[in-house]
Amino acid sequence: MDFEFPSTDLKGWRLKVGEDSHGQQKWVYLRDEKQREEWPQDVTEKYWLGLETGSPELPEATTPLEAARNGYKFYKQLQSHDGHFSTEYGGPLFLIPGLVIAMNVCGQKLLPEQETELKRYILNKRRKEGGWGLHTAAPPTVFGTVMNYVALRILGMGPDEGPMTEIRALIHEMGGATGIPTWGKVWLSVLGVYEWEGVGSITPELWLLPDWVPFAPWRWWIHVRQTFTPMSYLYGTRFVGPFTPLVFTLRQEIYTQPYESIKWSAQRTNISPYDVYSPHHPVLDLAHGLLSYYEAMPELPGFSSCLPLRRHAVKRVYELVRYEDENTGYQTIGPVSKAFNMVCRYAKEGPDSHAFKAHLSRVDDFLWLSKGGLMMMGTNGSQLWDLSFMAQALVETSLADEPEFKKSTLKMLDWLDKAQIRQDPKWYHENFRHRTKGAWAFSTPEQSYVVSDCVSEGLKAVIAIQSLSYAPKTLDLGRMRDAIDTILSMQNPSGGFASYELQRGSTKMEYLNAAEVFGNIMVDYEYPECTTSALSALKHFGKLDPTYRTQDIQITVDKAIKYIHDVQRPDGSWYGSWGICFTYATMFALESLGIAGETCANSERVRRACSFLVDRQMEDGGWGETYMSCVSMEYAQHEQSQVVQTAWAVLALIYGRYDDKSVIERACRLIMKRQKADGRWEQEDTEGIFNKNCAIDYPAFKFIFCIWALGRADKYLRNDAN
Numbered sequence: 001m002d003f004e005f006p007s008t009d010l011k012g013w014r015l016k017v018g019e020d021s022h023g024q025q026k027w028v029y030l031r032d033e034k035q036r037e038e039w040p041q042d043v044t045e046k047y048w049l050g051l052e053t054g055s056p057e058l059p060e061a062t063t064p065l066e067a068a069r070n071g072y073k074f075y076k077q078l079q080s081h082d083g084h085f086s087t088e089y090g091g092p093l094f095l096i097p098g099l100v101i102a103m104n105v106c107g108q109k110l111l112p113e114q115e116t117e118l119k120r121y122i123l124n125k126r127r128k129e130g131g132w133g134l135h136t137a138a139p140p141t142v143f144g145t146v147m148n149y150v151a152l153r154i155l156g157m158g159p160d161e162g163p164m165t166e167i168r169a170l171i172h173e174m175g176g177a178t179g180i181p182t183w184g185k186v187w188l189s190v191l192g193v194y195e196w197e198g199v200g201s202i203t204p205e206l207w208l209l210p211d212w213v214p215f216a217p218w219r220w221w222i223h224v225r226q227t228f229t230p231m232s233y234l235y236g237t238r239f240v241g242p243f244t245p246l247v248f249t250l251r252q253e254i255y256t257q258p259y260e261s262i263k264w265s266a267q268r269t270n271i272s273p274y275d276v277y278s279p280h281h282p283v284l285d286l287a288h289g290l291l292s293y294y295e296a297m298p299e300l301p302g303f304s305s306c307l308p309l310r311r312h313a314v315k316r317v318y319e320l321v322r323y324e325d326e327n328t329g330y331q332t333i334g335p336v337s338k339a340f341n342m343v344c345r346y347a348k349e350g351p352d353s354h355a356f357k358a359h360l361s362r363v364d365d366f367l368w369l370s371k372g373g374l375m376m377m378g379t380n381g382s383q384l385w386d387l388s389f390m391a392q393a394l395v396e397t398s399l400a401d402e403p404e405f406k407k408s409t410l411k412m413l414d415w416l417d418k419a420q421i422r423q424d425p426k427w428y429h430e431n432f433r434h435r436t437k438g439a440w441a442f443s444t445p446e447q448s449y450v451v452s453d454c455v456s457e458g459l460k461a462v463i464a465i466q467s468l469s470y471a472p473k474t475l476d477l478g479r480m481r482d483a484i485d486t487i488l489s490m491q492n493p494s495g496g497f498a499s500y501e502l503q504r505g506s507t508k509m510e511y512l513n514a515a516e517v518f519g520n521i522m523v524d525y526e527y528p529e530c531t532t533s534a535l536s537a538l539k540h541f542g543k544l545d546p547t548y549r550t551q552d553i554q555i556t557v558d559k560a561i562k563y564i565h566d567v568q569r570p571d572g573s574w575y576g577s578w579g580i581c582f583t584y585a586t587m588f589a590l591e592s593l594g595i596a597g598e599t600c601a602n603s604e605r606v607r608r609a610c611s612f613l614v615d616r617q618m619e620d621g622g623w624g625e626t627y628m629s630c631v632s633m634e635y636a637q638h639e640q641s642q643v644v645q646t647a648w649a650v651l652a653l654i655y656g657r658y659d660d661k662s663v664i665e666r667a668c669r670l671i672m673k674r675q676k677a678d679g680r681w682e683q684e685d686t687e688g689i690f691n692k693n694c695a696i697d698y699p700a701f702k703f704i705f706c707i708w709a710l711g712r713a714d715k716y717l718r719n720d721a722n
């Protein structure tokens with residue numbers, strides 16, 4: 001096949017940092033040669049674009065510490081002028097299509113260079129089986145394949161251009177687009193290539209329920225709530241974009257039967273077996289069945305009485321959409337709601353409205369140019385998350401004390417200072433938000449959402465840097481106390497910490513999970529990872545300021561430790577929900593237990609956890625799990641060891657004070673062997689996960705955790721106190 005992937009000249013791309021708000025990252029394309037000369041590409045841009053960085057060869061490391069130092073010498077080059085490390089954050093494959101459909105129905109176009117690079121990314125991520133899965137590491141599904149096919153068509157690919165015919169054949173082989181999961185049904189309906197009748201009711205009236213109702217939406221996990229809200233607006237108004245010729249053509253392309261002959265009402269429960277992770281619970285299907293009568297009422301003679309209620313509900317959800325936009329600088333909590341909210345604002349207020357324009361101006365925050373093309377990221381970056389870990393790693397390894405790294409360390413403090421959220425959200429009560437005073441968000445302060453572990457790791461990073469003799473005390477105790485108040489406000493009765501909020505309802509709400517591709521999404525569950533971050537932050541702070549809320553802190557920490565005990569599995573491990581998987585969570589949990597004074601020397605649990613890890617050390621000294629561990633909840637061995645997981649295992653064993661040091665030595669040797677002459681590590685398999693079933697990449701982890709583990713192991717192996 002002589003089809004050439006579209007591409008732009010990668011030498012034309014530049015990364016703008018912090019232009020509209022603190023920590024913002026935005027790729028721009030310079031068409032003009034002169035402009036390019038005036039603003040040459042830096043190492044960060046070259047690195048992420050896969051171009052030659054010209055980084056010097058470093059003296060070969062002979063100890064883990066030397067390797068860690070070389071690692072940071074390389075990674076420091078990727079630090080932006082504002083102090084953070086701009087990083088791509090890809091993996092999910094349903095995000096670009098959402099944006100492309102949204103732009104299309106709103107009559108907008110991205111820049112031609114962006115469109116070209118989006119196409120290149122989509123085509124590059126196509127699997128050998130011929131289509132796309134939910135994320136880059138998964139086999140094709142109807143959701144992934146149909147959505148990306150549609151995106152390519154909107155982006156200008158002809159129906160028979162390059163691989164399009166083959167992709168269409170695969171879609172037909174999988175049964176066509178009728179069985180696309182609900183989120184796909186919604187996007188296709190918005191575009192006009194599916195009928196709203198085929199979508200189970202996304203009833204905005206749920207937002208009219210009184211707060212005490214056990215399943216009222218304010219109790220749902222924030223991501224589901226903020227995605228459901230704009231979806232329910234679009235569903236409630238039956239929004240459909242313009243009927244362009246492409247819409248009619250697509251209707252002929254993605255189904256196995258003529259569009260007009262499809263029985264739409266039967267599609268509500270038709271979800272392709274290639275896609276299902278969480279099948280509909282009978283309660284959901286029953287609810288949809290009953291609601292279908294309600295939805296049909298306005299069309300029945302004499303039954304238009306429900307219309308005022310619908311109108312009222314639609315008004316209510318629009319208000320919530322507006323609150324979310326205004327709380328987050330029009331970025332919303334994440335990429336899915338970003339695209340949906342944008343369509344809502346367009347539908348109601350039109351293309352010239354302030355709200356819609358504000359939305360458009362913040363689309364680029366989610367787009368990242370990688371060497372494989374332009375991706376839509378899982379968030380508007382992972383700025384705080386990466387920086388907080390990096391800062392702690394530098395301090396704990398003592399690299400932060402070395403003269404060549406001091407400036408870089410101080411820049412991180414400066415970034416953290418500006419990134420702390422100093423007040424509660426504008427629409428705090430109105431939008432059912434958790435407090436944010438003193439918090440840090442996962443990405444930027446403007447995004448505005450506290451996460452229990454982000455505020456905690458942010459605070460730990462500040463405390464670590466400010467403990468250095470040369471660092472100013474930029475954040476005074478008052479500001480740290482605000483962070484502590486926020487952390488203390490996030491513990492659940494079980495002792496565990498969830499992600500963004502307290503657990504607001506019963507896990508039985510999972511019966512209402514209508515996103516078939518994800519598991520455990522309706523409630524904010526508790527996680528050993530988040531709990532560890534919170535309790536360790538409280539402990540670190542307690543040492544610095546032993547007078548503030550001492551008793552509250554003690555009680556919270558004790559309960560948190562009890563929660564960590566409670567969720568240990570009989571095999572000694574902990575299940576990880578945000579990183580892959582048992583290795584990740586076991587590292588966190590052992591940090592918690594270490595803080596509580598539990599180590600191999602005195603705790604059977606810690607010994608059991610360490611044995612779990614040691615039993616899985618591979619021939620070459622490394623560790624490797626695949627994302628299937630998260631999906632199946634059983635350890636899934638990777639064929640190849642992974643430096644990141646090896647580093648996590650090393651840190652875990654150090655927290656547990658594991659005494660057979662040869663295990664740690666072998667692991668360090670492996671990480672060192674994989675290091676390149678300029679100090680970098682190459683990207684290996686994906687590191688992260690969410691909602692049990694969708695992998696997401698944390699490419700900064702290979703630097704952060706390798707440096708951290710090597711530096712700490714160096715001390716541990718030399719019997720240094722740390």
Ligand code: LAN
Pocket residue numbers: 223224227334335336337378379385442451453454499518529530578689690691696
């Ligand atoms: C993230 C990324 C970071 C992650 C940690 C901080 C690592 C975690 O400890 C707590 C949860 C959090 C903040 C998290 C939640 C879910 C996110 C936002 C993501 C995995 C990144 C993308 C994902 C989001 C839900 C993607 C959009 C998909 C939907 C289902 C709405």
